[in-house]
Amino acid sequence: MNTAENSKIDSLTDDDFNQVSRILDCELAALKAVQQVKTGDRGDFFVPGKLAILFEGYIFWNQLKKRGFNPADYVTGNETILYSKWSMQYYKGGMGEYDRLEQARKINREAADASISWGMFQIMGFNYVACGEESVESFVESMCESEYRQLLLFVNFIKNNPPMLRALQSKDWDKFAKCYNGPAYAQNRYDKKLEAAHRKFKG
Template structure:
């Protein structure tokens, strides 16, 4: 969603009015950002701990569209629609990413345990980044620690947590940074791009709810330099930025295009 302020007009104002109404505020319908509407926006911002400047930018839009408490472990259709509004992309494009990354709008394998996939080659790099020599641990931890990517050690589902806990025994922060989390499979080392201050706060947010996972993903797309590719459905570019330079080995771009075509129907 584009930033709007007093004096602006257009479809975004109608969406703003609707979102404020759903948040419990009384507003008049219309397509113009009036002084009265600004006052309501300021009141909403104050309530949510946002800068009360009366300007509806990304953080205010996020609070309006994806805010509120939710303990649901599955996304509703409206959640996808609101996430797409926030990113100004097609809902079908958002659904395509979710399907290819996890195959389910249910981002948990057990209560409080988000879907994860532990990456041993990332763990190798994350240990080195923290001044820890991975070689000294490699011999006894071949299933969680290796210098090059390989998929033979993946165990899937809850069993990925066995691998994660084994890695946490070596270094918890590096281990959590080396797993992809939630229904959109965002890597832990991307915590800052998801608006989190630490890997630990990122993991805690992933554990909250499906909507929290969606919120982190939307932030990552917004801040991670790949939004344009998602908006334009340039799947090869998006897959390279989201999944890495070896995306073609798993045919991520082909899978994304196929999933998008299904949802676009």
């Protein structure tokens, strides 16, 4: 893995992925399957300087509650970014997700950033501690720094969740998807998508 003093800016190499697969003791094909399902061929950035993100309004609801806000007080005018149950209907995709993020940040920046899945592996901001960061803010800064930093955050995230690590190692996609995406994973068929991506990379 790149050990240069400065963080890696360029796209990750096969050597980077190979070294991470050894660190996590998992198949390279399994690791690439996770990346493919999370950001796929569209890559890590929507445009230069704009990381791939997805805003989750139901997570925002819960993150506001954790910070002492009553989400219901903020719903009017914010129906597309604030709701109590998971829904795909308000996704804008691409750069449109930044519009949703900025709208949410006007209510509470920390809760908004915690409610986004960030970068190459689409890790939710509220997982900052498992990724080895001290705050949501430092997590976002690291995510935006480089693809290499994103890979390091992913390594920490997996290593700090033993059931998820074991599921990745054993290619138990049902269990991995549940750990990684939460109990609603089946609604988006993440387990099936991971299984299919793994078959593709295994050849």
